[in-house]
Amino acid sequence: MSDLRRLEVSEVGDVTVVRFVDRKILDAANIQELGDELFALVESEERKTLLLNFTNVEFLSSAALNKLIILDKKVKAVSGKLKLSNLKTEIREVFAITRLDQLFDIKDDEADALAAF
């Protein structure tokens, strides 16, 4: 994919590993762009096995969570797999409070996540 602004994408075997450029995922325009880039991975590039690595992320709002929920639906619609890893304590707490840790498969680190596909 060309011209990615919000994501860094790499391949590890069959898994597409996605890292976020922004430390704080807040701004509405950035979140829109982030969603568009994530959705294109599934819909345009037909990638079905995705790992989102949150190493860089210190803060994300509910608007960003909504994009992840939509991504999860898109991945499930193509019978793909989506995992999350490397969430900082505060971000993990946000997933726990919202019970999104029940919706998403969250692993401690990238190696754990890759081994679990």
Added chain:
Amino acid sequence: MSNQTWSFDQRIPNDTSVGRELLDELVVQLKRAEWSEHDVHGVHLSVEEALVNAIKHGNNEDPDTSVHVVFKVSAAEILIQITDQGEGFDPHEVPDPTLDENLAVPSGRGLMLMKAFMSVVHYNDKGNQVIMEKVKN
């Protein structure tokens, strides 16, 4: 509030970038008042959600409107009051996003995060003003 270390009481333009600059200053002041990283994150997230609600949903992103923001910070307590110029809403009508049937619905999490991280979250009767308090444990 006793031993107040910082306060802010102004109308700001209906612009999230202005709100975010103000939030950055709030974070600086919370750290100066020796609030923990965990509490600072929770308050930061709650005010972010409340400001976005006011600007996007309350004032419908109308650039001719404004948001009245009040912050009062001390080492023991934080008070936040955010008022928009919209019609207001009934917070009780926001579906619980943690119910199984709503888990995959992409909305309604801002308000619940505010309630989770703050000690008190109260809306006025009209529903266009939120008052949030955080008391240090």
